Amino acid sequence: MNTSFITNIFATVILAIVLYFFLPILASDLPNQLSAAVGVLVGGLFVPALLKLFSSANSSSDNDGTSEVSTLYVGNLPYRADEEAVQEHFEQQGNVVSVRLMKDRRTGKRKGYGFVEMHPKGAAKAIKNLNDSTFQERTLKVRLAKEKIEEE
Template identity: 55%
Template structure:
């Protein structure tokens, strides 16, 4: 349950309890005083709900601070999403990020992507997942090549002209 959902649930429960208790206790308060007291009490109670960063939530991945390697993943099914690829790779490595490439014009997936993982897990992940079946496709997994710097691309174009 997200932190906002928890806060909303506590606020609704508190409002219902106060709505029922005030008439039972016979307290007659001015509307503006009751509203101010409710906001103050609600804010005080909600501040004790731990934030999602304090909990061991699996909703948000933990930031990895060690050395990492980027792997190229080819022959991905077009219906595969980042969460499914992350789940697959997390069985073999500490996953830092997943980027699945899309066509700029259509927005459709291109069938390949990049998975950044802990450097120490790279060889294990490559050997385990290269030529592995994933959603009825045979994956091609290898270490990604570094992108050439823009200057190198320009030099290569000039050399071929």
């Protein structure tokens, strides 16, 4: 399940409980069942909007105002290197979004290349500092990945 969906439900339930107890105090002639229904309705309408507002504000501050991601091709990787080791190596240059190391479908062994997604500033720094550098006794080739062309 999507974590934002669970967060929305949790926040809606909390708001319904709060309104269940406080609406009868504010409007003494309002039954508890109606105040609970109003709480669920208000929570269902306002909570997703508020969470979206807060999450967009947090995500823009986390990555310097850019939501773009650059994909780097990383070649000549050691076959023993795993995603975690590659991520740690590239995080010295900037924020790493994801690491995908390619494997042979038949054997499951790594092919010696992969892709690292980073924010553009970190990607530029990684290309500059890590291309032709040594990683686990291999000389890495780091460059911007070419866009995948989809065939129809």
